[in-house]
Amino acid sequence: MEEEKSSLLLTIAVLGGTGKEGKGLAYRWAKAGYKVLIGSRSSERAVHATSEVMEKLEGSTSVVGMENLEAAQLADIVVLTVPYAAHRETLESVKDALKGKLLIDVTVPLVPPKVSKVQMPAAGSAAQEAKEILGDDVQVAAAFQNISHEHLMSEKDVDCDVLVTGSSKAARTETLTLVEAAGMTGWDAGPIENSVVVEGLTSVLININKQYGSTHSGIKITGVNHDK
């Protein structure tokens, strides 16, 4: 008899999934039962990253590596974890495949070398830029920008909450489900215009890491009952 886990039948593509953040999220979602595709510009690198994740998963076969476009085509939900320099190009290359789907943008628009100073693109934030590029046929949410990759590929608790913004309540709700599935606490942080706060918070945390000697500062929401 088949188990009832309809949301777990969803396929998630992690584009730019060969980076540490992408691999870590892929690992956690695969572990939670989702079918996960790791996308990259090079299918070879995607396959390599996939074997790394598979090794951690010890035998599960729910992760497959391929080129970004193919991954986007095959997925129900597409997660973007590329460096900001590749943000626009990657989105334009998969735009048609995203129609009717949810894009979760993890991109932080850091401008080297001043990565501890908030410097947003003209659209207001990376997520708003994604929405501009993708148009009305794609719902865009933004999440995970403040999560240090350090503990994603382990069983350790991630001591950082996830603030979720998005272009619709439905986009935020679906993203919050994936946050919980990855073992983190998520909060509905409002419309996509609020993504400037969450993306910019990464520069603030980089600054705090530097000033106070850490590699993984994060934030927790206080004064409110999450399960209410």
Place this chain on the structure above:
Amino acid sequence: MEEEKSSLLLTIAVLGGTGKEGKGLAYRWAKAGYKVLIGSRSSERAVHATSEVMEKLEGSTSVVGMENLEAAQLADIVVLTVPYAAHRETLESVKDALKGKLLIDVTVPLVPPKVSKVQMPAAGSAAQEAKEILGDDVQVAAAFQNISHEHLMSEKDVDCDVLVTGSSKAARTETLTLVEAAGMTGWDAGPIENSVVVEGLTSVLININKQYGSTHSGIKITGVNHDK
């Protein structure tokens, strides 16, 4: 014999100090031994707010009420806690009195009725706007934007950290001293450009209050040792 507490000889003016946030901060700094001036457009209202604070202080005489300009003239450090609608006007009215001093801007540029959506002024944030208005002769820091006034007028712990941004390291350091004096944990959050994150975070917290049923959500920094 006089006690050695040089930094406590500083005089702090709280402009717009008749509001709940301003009164609460005035109370905490007076309690810590600072001389505090409460400023308002109306000296009558300033004096009224002062008696409220004095009553809580039980006998101490370190708070005095007066008009904003006089308070700014007499103070070493000036704290601005006006609604955003009065931000520019108040700054222009005290600009000359601020030369060579530190301004700590607490203003959040909320745009009613959509206060849960981040909407920054053209300068990038209220604090950057203050810096533009005041010019090079005034150091500007920004702090306390995320603190709910609820617990300021009591001995209760404030369950929210204070992210401090500012136009110089010295401005941030001096502000961090006042954060600690007010009984809160402060973090150097970097240059004044980063104030967009902290001001915008207020809209995110308003959103979280609404969605999850609270009146005083806040944030705590995790994963880093504050005293290191």
